[in-house]
Amino acid sequence: MSHGTSRLTGVGVIRQYPFDLAVVSIAAILAYGIATATPDGNVVRLLVTFPLVLFLPGYALVSILFPAADRSGREATSTAIDRQSRGIDVLERLGLAVALSLAVVPIVGIALPFTQWGFTTISTAATLCVVTVVLAQLGVIRRFRTPASERFTVSPLASLARLRGDESAVATASSILVVLAIGAAAGALLFGFLVPPSTGGYTELALYSDNGGEEMVAGNITDEVAPGESVPVTVSITNQEGEATDYTVVVQEQVIEDDSVVERTRLEDLETTLDDGTTGTGELSVTPTASEGETVRISVLLYEGEPPEEPTNENAEEDTYFWVTVEE
Incomplete structure (x- = not known):
């Protein structure tokens, strides 16, 4: 069989x-x-x-x-x-x-x-x-x-x-x-x-002014103040670095001559930590130390972590500024 x-x-x-x-x-x-x-x-x-x-x-x-x-x-x-x-x-x-x-x-x-x-x-x-x-x-x-x-x-x-x-x-x-x-x-x-080449993360820095208690307005910051008067400014930082990041904001008064900074005065520091994808804001009252009749530049310098001993617009991660004149 x-x-x-x-x-x-x-x-x-x-x-x-x-x-x-x-x-x-x-x-x-x-x-x-x-x-x-x-x-x-x-x-x-x-x-x-x-x-x-x-x-x-x-x-x-x-x-x-x-x-x-x-x-x-x-x-x-x-x-x-x-x-x-x-x-x-x-x-x-x-x-x-x-x-x-x-x-x-x-x-x-x-x-x-x-x-x-x-x-x-x-x-x-x-x-x-x-x-x-x-x-x-x-x-x-x-x-x-x-x-x-x-x-x-x-x-x-x-x-x-x-x-x-x-x-x-x-x-x-x-x-x-x-x-x-x-x-x-x-x-x-x-x-x-x-997996395209990574362009890295980024951080956005912006300045806003208070428009009479309504929504914040980009720019439109007061450009004339009396001696000893402060300029109210709102600083906005947006973290898109892909991870939580520590930031330090340095507010610096600069005297400009012939397009060069001849004098720097550190007015204020602001520290914060932001999670990835979040935006943080901080209120600043910037009081220029310039003499009456003098026009200075107020630079807002952003650093990740601790800032260097001599903060400048060139070594900042991000920077922005506005001009203000001190007069009666």
Whole structure:
């Protein structure tokens, strides 16, 4: 009594489970875990993001589309139908993996903003991980449904043995290098789109005047005061540095001659700490020390942290000023 076909037992399935698809599934899970556990800008996070974005989803999809190996160069047949390859070779498989990954990732990026999870690092990594693992398991099913003689398989030990004895090892290594070069170029291109060069944070400094108790008005600061009289000014600082920042504001009276500062008088300091994305305001009463009939420049100099011993407009992070004349 004979059986035309044999069914794989549980142990048989484990033993014949495709090595490459197991690696792809495990790599996707590890990449998700590392990408979500490390902070933004971490080198390790960038390294694990590349395969998750550039290779793993596409390779899993290729395993579904082409479960068979390339037979055109290994078997000679007598008919045109038999001469057609039912699979693709390793070089084509790797190249398609990169190309299809670049097609899958934008679809995920477009779809996520319309879901409850939104387009975030965690949601993107999780989605790519799930997509990769699911596609890989579907690829496993396709492999098992393909005759063993035609099935695409990856065996590290067998590959090493072939490399030691195969005269075409140099050509194979060259093909691998070409694929790696293509992947590196595509990775650099994708990295440029996803992570553009950072322009750094910034801080905004502005001066406002009190318009009769109504909303604050930019500029329009009193330009004439009597001796000993103060000029009311509101200083506004907006922190867009990406983190909480300590600021010091130095109010300085400057005597200008021939477009140069010939005398400086430090009138007042203001210190504050602002969280990222917040705006803080402070009220100042600037009292010039200039003599009657003299016009001076009041410079407001902003520093992150402690100011230098000699604050100037040139060494300030941000600066602004207004003119005031002292007269009866």
